[in-house]
Amino acid sequence: MSQTPETYSAAAEVAAVRKRRGRFERSWIALKKAPISAWFGLIVVSAYVFVALFAPLLAPYGEAEIFPTPFGPWDETHRFGTDQIGRDIFTRLIYGARNTMGIALMTTLLSFIIGGGLGLVAAINRSWLDQILSRSVDVLMAIPSLIFALMLLSIFGSTVTSLIVIIAVLDSTRVFRLTRAVAINVVVMDYVEAARLRGEKIGWIMRREILPNIMPPLIAEFGLRFSFVFLTIAALSFLGVGIQPPTADWGSMVRENASLIQFAQYDIKAGLTPLLPAAAIALLTVAVNFVVDWFLHTSSGLRDEH
Amino acid sequence: MVARQGLRRKRNILHPVLATILKRLGLGVATLFVVSAIIFSSISLLPGDFGEAVLGQAATEETVAAFRRELGLDKPAPVRYLDWVASVLKGDFGTSFSGRAASGVDRSRSVAELIGPRLKNTLFLAGVTAVIAVPLALFLGLTAALYRNSFYDRSVNAMTLTTISMPEFFVAYILILLLASLWPVFPSLANVDASTELAERLRRIALPALTLTLVIVAHMMRMTRAAIINLLASPYIEMARLKGATRSEVILKHALPNAWAPIATVIAFNLAYLVVGVVVVEVVFVYPGIGQLMVDSVTARDTPVVQACALIFAGTYIVLNLIADIIGIVTNPRLLHPR
Numbered sequence: 001m002s003q004t005p006e007t008y009s010a011a012a013e014v015a016a017v018r019k020r021r022g023r024f025e026r027s028w029i030a031l032k033k034a035p036i037s038a039w040f041g042l043i044v045v046s047a048y049v050f051v052a053l054f055a056p057l058l059a060p061y062g063e064a065e066i067f068p069t070p071f072g073p074w075d076e077t078h079r080f081g082t083d084q085i086g087r088d089i090f091t092r093l094i095y096g097a098r099n100t101m102g103i104a105l106m107t108t109l110l111s112f113i114i115g116g117g118l119g120l121v122a123a124i125n126r127s128w129l130d131q132i133l134s135r136s137v138d139v140l141m142a143i144p145s146l147i148f149a150l151m152l153l154s155i156f157g158s159t160v161t162s163l164i165v166i167i168a169v170l171d172s173t174r175v176f177r178l179t180r181a182v183a184i185n186v187v188v189m190d191y192v193e194a195a196r197l198r199g200e201k202i203g204w205i206m207r208r209e210i211l212p213n214i215m216p217p218l219i220a221e222f223g224l225r226f227s228f229v230f231l232t233i234a235a236l237s238f239l240g241v242g243i244q245p246p247t248a249d250w251g252s253m254v255r256e257n258a259s260l261i262q263f264a265q266y267d268i269k270a271g272l273t274p275l276l277p278a279a280a281i282a283l284l285t286v287a288v289n290f291v292v293d294w295f296l297h298t299s300s301g302l303r304d305e306h
Numbered sequence: 307m308v309a310r311q312g313l314r315r316k317r318n319i320l321h322p323v324l325a326t327i328l329k330r331l332g333l334g335v336a337t338l339f340v341v342s343a344i345i346f347s348s349i350s351l352l353p354g355d356f357g358e359a360v361l362g363q364a365a366t367e368e369t370v371a372a373f374r375r376e377l378g379l380d381k382p383a384p385v386r387y388l389d390w391v392a393s394v395l396k397g398d399f400g401t402s403f404s405g406r407a408a409s410g411v412d413r414s415r416s417v418a419e420l421i422g423p424r425l426k427n428t429l430f431l432a433g434v435t436a437v438i439a440v441p442l443a444l445f446l447g448l449t450a451a452l453y454r455n456s457f458y459d460r461s462v463n464a465m466t467l468t469t470i471s472m473p474e475f476f477v478a479y480i481l482i483l484l485l486a487s488l489w490p491v492f493p494s495l496a497n498v499d500a501s502t503e504l505a506e507r508l509r510r511i512a513l514p515a516l517t518l519t520l521v522i523v524a525h526m527m528r529m530t531r532a533a534i535i536n537l538l539a540s541p542y543i544e545m546a547r548l549k550g551a552t553r554s555e556v557i558l559k560h561a562l563p564n565a566w567a568p569i570a571t572v573i574a575f576n577l578a579y580l581v582v583g584v585v586v587v588e589v590v591f592v593y594p595g596i597g598q599l600m601v602d603s604v605t606a607r608d609t610p611v612v613q614a615c616a617l618i619f620a621g622t623y624i625v626l627n628l629i630a631d632i633i634g635i636v637t638n639p640r641l642l643h644p645r
Contacts, residue, residue: 138337139337139340139341139344142337142341142620142623142624142627143341143344143616143620143623144578144581144582144619144620144623145582146582146585147581147582147585147600147615147616147619147620147623148616148620150585150600150601150604150612150616151345151348151604151612151613151616152348153604154603154604154607154608154609154612155348155607155609157607227471231473234473235473235474235475235586238473238475238586238589239585239586239589239601239604240601240605241601241604241605254475254476254479258479258590261479261482261483261487261494262487262494263487264483264487264488265487265488268488271483271487271488272483274479275476275479275480275483278473278475278476278479279476281473281476282471282472282473282476285471285472285473286468286471286472289467289471
C-alpha cells in the first residue's frame with residue numbers, strides 16, 4: 001500500500017505543472033470523439049493506402065501476366081476471373097489501387113503547389129499580378145474541366161505525364177481561388193505587417209506567417225480535390241483517353257469488362273465483375289468525403305444547421 | 307459608358323439591377339470571346355508534322371502544303387482567328403480530319419454535318435432529364451425541409467449523399483445490371499437514329515436519362531433543402547411562426563419566395579453540369595450524341611471536330627451560368643428595391 005498524504009496543500013496543487021498533451025495524445029482524443037462515418041472513412045482510406053503500398057506482395061500474379069482463358073469465371077486460381085485478354089482481375093484491382101491513387105495523388109499535389117503558391121502570391125501582392133492571375137483563372141473555370149481536359153489530351157496525346165500536368169493545371173484554378181480567398185484575410189493581420197516591416201522576404205511570409213494559419217481549410221480542400229481528381233482521371237480512363245494499357249487502372253478496367261454485364265442473367269458473378277473496379281472508385285470517394293466532412297466539422301467548429 | 311449613364315437618368319429605379327445585368331452580360335461575352343480564342347489556338351499547338359499524320363505516310367509534299375493552306379496555317383494567327391470566328395458564326399466549323407487520304411480522294415465530311423444530328427440527340431437527352439429531374443428535386447428538397455430530421459429526411463439525405471460521391475459510370479452500370487440484364491425492362495444500348503419514333507426513343511433513352519437524373523437530383527435536392535433551412539433561422543420566419551402559421555404555410559408562403567434565387571441558381575448550375583455528365587453517360591450507353599463524338603474524335607485526334615464540340619460545350623456552360631447569375635440578380639429583393 002502506498003502512502004497517501006493526509007494533508008492538503010493548495011500551493012502544491014497550484015505549483016504542479018499541468019502536463020501538455022502530446023500531438024499523438026491530442027489526435028487520439030479527437031479520434032475517440034469522431035463519429036462512426038469518420039471511422040469508416042479512415043479505415044477504408046488506410047486500407048487502400050496499405051494495398052497501394054504493398055501491391056506487389058499482395059497480388060497473386062503479375063500486373064500484365066496473361067493467362068490462356070479470356071473472360072474466365074470466378075474460381076480458386078482467379079478469384080474474380082480474368083479479363084478480355086486473360087489477365088487476372090484480382091491482381092489488376094490491387095495494382096489499380098497503386099496506379100490510380102498514385103497518379104491522382106501526384107496530380108493533386110502538383111495542383112496544390114501551382115494553385116496554392118500562386119494564390120498566396122496573389123493574396124500578398126494584390127496588384128496587377130493578382131488581377132492577371134484572377135482573371136485568367138476566371139476564364140479557365142468557365143470551361144468545364146472534363147471538356148477542357150479532353151481537348152488538351154487530343155492535342156498532347158494520352159501519356160501519364162500529360163494527364164498529370166493537364167489535370168493539375170486545370171484543377172489548380174480551384175485551389176488558387178480558395179487559397180487566395182482565405183489568405184487575403186490573413187494577409188491584413190498585424191503580425192504579417194510586422195514581418196514585412198522587419199524585412200522578411202515574400203517566401204518567408206508565405207511559408208511561416210500565412211501558410212500555418214490557412215492550413216485547415218487547405219487540408220480539407222486537399223481531400224475534396226483528391227477525390228475530384230480521382231474521379232476525373234477514372235472518367236478519362238473509362239473514356240479510353242486517360243491511363244493507357246497495360247497499366248492496370250480502375251477506370252479502364254470498367255470499360256474493358258463492361259460487356260460481361262450482359263451475362264448477369266446466367267452468372268451473376270460475371271455481371272458483377274465490371275462493377276468491382278467501379279465500386280472500388282466509389283468506396284474511396286465516399287470514404288474521403290466522410291473524413292473531410294468530419295475534419296471540417298472539428299477544425300471549424302461548424303455544427304449542423306439547427 | 308455614355309449609353310449606360312443615359313439609362314441611369316431615364317429609369318432611375320431599375321438602375322442597379324440593369325447595371326449589374328449589363329455588367330454581367332459584358333463579362334459573359336468577354337469570357338466567351340477568350341474561351342473561343344483558347345479553343346482556337348489549340349490547333350496551333352499541334353505538333354508540326356500533323357499534316358503527315360492526318361494524310362498518311364504516303365502524302366506528297368504538295369498535298370501536305372495544300373492541306374496546311376486549307377487550314378490557313380500560312381496566314382498570321384489573328385487573321386486566322388477572325389476568319390474562324392466568322393465561319394463559326396455562320397455555322398461552318400471546317401472539315402473533319404478523318405477520311406482524308408494522300409491519294410487525293412477526299413471522303414471527309416464537314417464538321418457541321420457530323421455534329422448536327424448528334425447535337426439534336428444530346429439536347430433531347432438533356433431535355434428529357436431536365437424535365438424529370440428539376441420537379442423531382444424541388445419536390446424532394448421541399449418535403450425534406452418540411453419534415454426536417456424525420457426518417458424521410460434522413461433517408462433521402464443518405465441516398466443523395468451516396469449518389470453524389472459515385473462516378474456516373476458506376477451508377478450507369480448498376481442500372482444496366484439491374485434494369486437491363488437481371489430484369490430486362492429497358493434496353494442497355496440507347497441506339498437511336500432519325501427514324502426512331504418518339505415512344506421508342508423515350509424507351510431507349512430511359513436508362514441514360516435515369517442515370518443523369520440520379521446524379522443531378524442529388525445535388526439540386528440538397529441545395530433546395532439547404533436554401534430553405536437557411537432561411538428558417540431568420541427573424542421574419544420566427545415572426546410568422548409566432549403569429550400561428552402552420553409549418554407548411556411558413557415554408558411555402560414565407561420561406562420559398564426568398565429561396566427562389568439560390569434554387570434557380572443551383573438548377574441552372576446543374577443543367578450546366580449535365581453538359582459534362584452527358585459525355586460519360588453517352589459513352590456508356592453508346593448513345594449517338596455529341597459527347598460520344600467528342601471522345602471518339604479525341605482518340606482519333608480529329609482536332610476540328612474536338613474544337614467544335616468543345617466550343618459547343620463551353621458555350622452552353624457559360625450561357626447557362628450566365629442565366630443563373632442573371633436570375634440571381636433579378637430575383638434579389640435587395641437589388642430590386644434599392645434604398
